[in-house]
Amino acid sequence: MRLECIECGSKFKLHERFYTCPKCGGLLEVEFELSELKRKLDRKRLKVEAPSVWKYRAFMPILDESKIVSLSEGGTPLYRCNRLAKEVGVRELYVKFEGANPTGSFKDRGMTVGVTKALELGAKTVACASTGNTSASLAAYAAKAGLRCVVLLPKGKVARGKLAQTLIYGAQTIAVKGNFDEALTIVRRICEERKDIYLLNSLNPFRPQGQKTIGFEIADQLGWEVPDRVVVPMGNCANIWAIYKGFFEFDLVGLTKGIPMMTGIQSEGSMPIVDAIKRGLDKFVPVKKPETIATAIRIGNPVNGPKAIRAIRASKGTAESVSDAEIIKAQKLMTRLEGIGAEPASASTVAGLKKLVRRGTIKRDERVVCVATGHILKDPEEAIRVSERPREAPARYKEIIKLLR
Numbered sequence: 245m246r247l248e249c250i251e252c253g254s255k256f257k258l259h260e261r262f263y264t265c266p267k268c269g270g271l272l273e274v275e276f277e278l279s280e281l282k283r284k285l286d287r288k289r290l291k292v293e294a295p296s297v298w299k300y301r302a303f304m305p306i307l308d309e310s311k312i313v314s315l316s317e318g319g320t321p322l323y324r325c326n327r328l329a330k331e332v333g334v335r336e337l338y339v340k341f342e343g344a345n346p347t348g349s350f351k352d353r354g355m356t357v358g359v360t361k362a363l364e365l366g367a368k369t370v371a372c373a374s375t376g377n378t379s380a381s382l383a384a385y386a387a388k389a390g391l392r393c394v395v396l397l398p399k400g401k402v403a404r405g406k407l408a409q410t411l412i413y414g415a416q417t418i419a420v421k422g423n424f425d426e427a428l429t430i431v432r433r434i435c436e437e438r439k440d441i442y443l444l445n446s447l448n449p450f451r452p453q454g455q456k457t458i459g460f461e462i463a464d465q466l467g468w469e470v471p472d473r474v475v476v477p478m479g480n481c482a483n484i485w486a487i488y489k490g491f492f493e494f495d496l497v498g499l500t501k502g503i504p505m506m507t508g509i510q511s512e513g514s515m516p517i518v519d520a521i522k523r524g525l526d527k528f529v530p531v532k533k534p535e536t537i538a539t540a541i542r543i544g545n546p547v548n549g550p551k552a553i554r555a556i557r558a559s560k561g562t563a564e565s566v567s568d569a570e571i572i573k574a575q576k577l578m579t580r581l582e583g584i585g586a587e588p589a590s591a592s593t594v595a596g597l598k599k600l601v602r603r604g605t606i607k608r609d610e611r612v613v614c615v616a617t618g619h620i621l622k623d624p625e626e627a628i629r630v631s632e633r634p635r636e637a638p639a640r641y642k643e644i645i646k647l648l649r
């Protein structure tokens with residue numbers, strides 16, 4: 245295994261501590277020697293063992309398995325959603341529920357690999373900027389590993405559940421008077437200057453290696469078949485790339501055939517990648533003041549944008565934007581038709597799917613998977629705000645039965 249720059253193709257050793265290409269500044273990706281990967285694969289075990297991140301360890305860039313830091317991440321449910329399918333108008337719809345991870349979002353899949361890598365590299369402190377889920381996850385895995393954890397959050401913009409997790413897991417938390425993009429710029433600089441602090445934002449090339457397992461698990465749970473389409477919310481844009489890469493690698497070693505059309509969703513208040521895809525551009529224009537109810541994708545300058553554009557183009561997928569109102573509507577459809585509680589960013593996938601089916605971009609006979617990236621309890625205030633208030637009544641049988649009529 246090695247690190248490779250997606251822009252200039254330069255190759256580096258796996259244990260080099262680079263976040264981006266030292267030659268051109270491009271994004272890095274872990275690449276495999278195919279013969280070595282095929283040799284490491286235990287195909288029999290893959291067919292019987294239950295899904296989890298470390299089930300697919302042959303695909304992980306880990307040199308020392310004794311250092312693995314795990315809270316049993318992955319193995320999340322793939323719900324078949326017949327009522328929701330009827331509502332949005334597709335033949336077969338599934339929701340991959342990432343809220344079932346240890347800290348309630350898919351970030352745990354990346355952090356188990358990223359924090360393991362931090363131990364391998366001898367780091368004592370790990371750091372990130374976050375809209376909330378990355379910091380919750382990093383704080384938990386750093387605690388498990390016995391590492392110091394530093395996080396920068398945009399002040400006043402982090403959903404309550406995520407903030408609560410970050411604080412109680414013991415991360416040193418700094419509320420930055422600015423947005424996520426500004427916080428990330430600062431933490432990147434800190435980690436370039438201070439070699440003792442290891443950066444675990446999604447710019448880190450190892451985290452997406454864990455997130456690839458969303459793709460692996462979808463194929464595994466569909467009986468080693470690949471769906472027609474996978475719909476993913478795009479924030480900093482590592483996840484859509486990671487899932488694409490998962491399907492790509494399964495195809496490469498012959499475990500499955502083909503790659504689903506990767507379909508990325510952003511919010512109207514923050515849609516730089518959707519814009520680039522619709523205009524057929526290779527470069528995107530950052531959004532200065534991103535705004536959306538879906539705080540997990542409230543990112544105007546996605547560092548992994550070039551990877552997202554590649555994943556969408558290479559898989560013949562597409563991208564679409566949705567309004568906050570559409571997100572809230574979709575969130576209610578998911579809870580009320582399927583019992584799936586997902587935070588707003590996750591619900592954007594169903595909102596986007598609905599829009600694309602209505603437009604005829606997505607065919608009604610497709611088999612689609614939406615990735616519900618985070619749990620509804622991440623943002624309880626939003627859930628309460630968009631719901632009907634409970635009616636109050638005195639503690640008397642007669643009064644209450646009257647209300648039920």
Ligand SMILES: *Cc1c(COP(=O)(O)O)cnc(C)c1O
Nearest residue numbers: 377479480481482483540617618
């Ligand atoms: C991080 C996150 C996203 C965005 O993922 P990216 O890899 O940054 O594109 C979407 N939804 C939730 C719930 C998240 O935590």
Ligand SMILES: [Zn+2]
Nearest residue numbers: 249252265268
């Ligand atoms: Zn390069």
